[in-house]
Amino acid sequence: MLNDMNRTELFCEYYAQWIEVYKKGAIREATLAKYLMTQKWVEKLIPEVKVSELTRTAYQQLLNEYAKEHERQTTLDFHHQLKGAILDAVDEGLLPRDPTRKAIIKGKTPKTKKIKYLNQFELHRLIADLDIKDTPNWDWFILLVAKTGMRFSEALAITPEDFDFARQTLSVSKTWDYKGNGGFLPTKNKSSVRKIQIDWQIVVKFSVLTRNLPPDKPIFVGESKIYNSTVNDVLTRHCRACGISEISIHGLRHTHASLLLFAGVSIASVARRLGHASMTTTQKTYLHIIQELENKDVDLVMRTLSGL
Template sequence: MKTALFYEYYEKWISIYKDGAIRKVTLNKYKMTLQWLKKLIPNIKVFEMTRNVYQKLLNDYAEVHEKQTTMDFHHQLKGAIMDALDEGLIEHDPTRKAIIKGKVSRSKKPKFLSQFELHSLLSVLDLGSTINSDWLIQLIAKTGLRFSEAIALTPKDFDFAHQLLSIDKTWDYKGEGGYQPTKNKSSVRKIQIDWQTIVQFSELIKNLPEDKPIFVKEGTRLYNSTINDLLARKCRLAKIPVISIHGLRHTHASLLLFAGVSIASVARRLGHASMNTTQKTYLHIIQELENKDVDIVMRSLASL
């Protein structure tokens, strides 16, 4: 096995440890990494994977990818390399002190809106008496659901009596459609929804089939890009920064944090696997809130 080509070892490693254990969309990322190995180091054998070889691999990959993408590439390789190290196929850890480079990031859409901007967006939505994509935008803004979670919702997921929404599945919008599991176990959850949403959706879905998706019409496909295009038009109409549909999830979480909701509660509402994910994602907001906390502490001490 030491003399096997590294990409062959990696391909076998994916088959043993990842295939069937992770979601298809994540598995495809590992397979894409495999294709890059075939392109960049087609002749490197397992035992030849030294620090210099590995760093050059990262550098070559980084020439055509942004830094975060290169970091993901590194993480997808590291698991296989650590196993090869444990098996004695590689003598020293080639990933030790690896330097992550990458192209300068392209200008990206803002991650979230302010409360005023969100109000402006919601005010231009076409919220009629029947379900449409504008209702989907509003629901994601008010719940922080992932796109795949929101379009998998059925009427029976709404508990109007207790103002609860159950999330226990996603919709395979990247594939052939149909239900599939949530991103992780923590993503299976019940979240509280406001009374206005309760009143609106109790009317909207009262005559719809209990176990059919609300937002996906039978026999049709609903693409993330389609909703992002609609959202972009609505943002321009409201004269606010253009964000993505996932940006509405960030907006929801950000407004909750600024309102004083605990990180633990926000993490549960978003279906994060741990609070660490929430802290990393919203570090800039948490730091801003900590600065405000310092001011409050100082004022309180000064008044003693």
């Protein structure tokens, strides 16, 4: 309980202490960072507003100011991160009623984001250009992500014992804390815990690579800190050498999903393979590809019917 707070305290101070009491140590560092960013925006936008002055109008004005520089989804996240603290303030009698009730979420029009991914020909050229040595390197990492569609942190956490070569599966059950101090962390969500089917080429290559490695240690993590930019730089050099589109490691994940969708794999199967929480996420992310496939389906339907 925030017993030392009272109705005359500044809301930004109340919120900072609420994060310290209720969130620090209870949520992942990446999530905590989002709350701390929200705290900075509160300090910037309403530095002098007291807890008792946070009426529905004052709260709506706060959201409106935040929405001027952010998209609607980001504003909605900002609202959710504030609401928990405000409801606790109501429970503790610091506010007479919930000022977040019936809040209107506004925001800037989202920019059209075109997903960068390789086509099948480009991916073939990339894989052929990889320098697969006898010991793990970032080229091995690129190959694994391209073939599995794993997230960067998931692939970093893979150990030799995660492979089941007999059944041709790879277990994804953890991530690597590359943004923090290293070590294993839980997956992004429950759906991210999964078994991915791997092809015979990955089975052959990785069974040899991992033969003499510690079974429970990450294959691609050494003593030094890992940066996403380091691996992206390696991938960029390969893309330039091949004369193909330059993409990031996350772009390889998009490439994996896109090729499966174009090959006719169902959205449900792609969602499970990627570890998405729901098919809705997959549909939203790959909407443009799905629309292209629907256009092809229309052509196929017309050709089929005209042949009757």
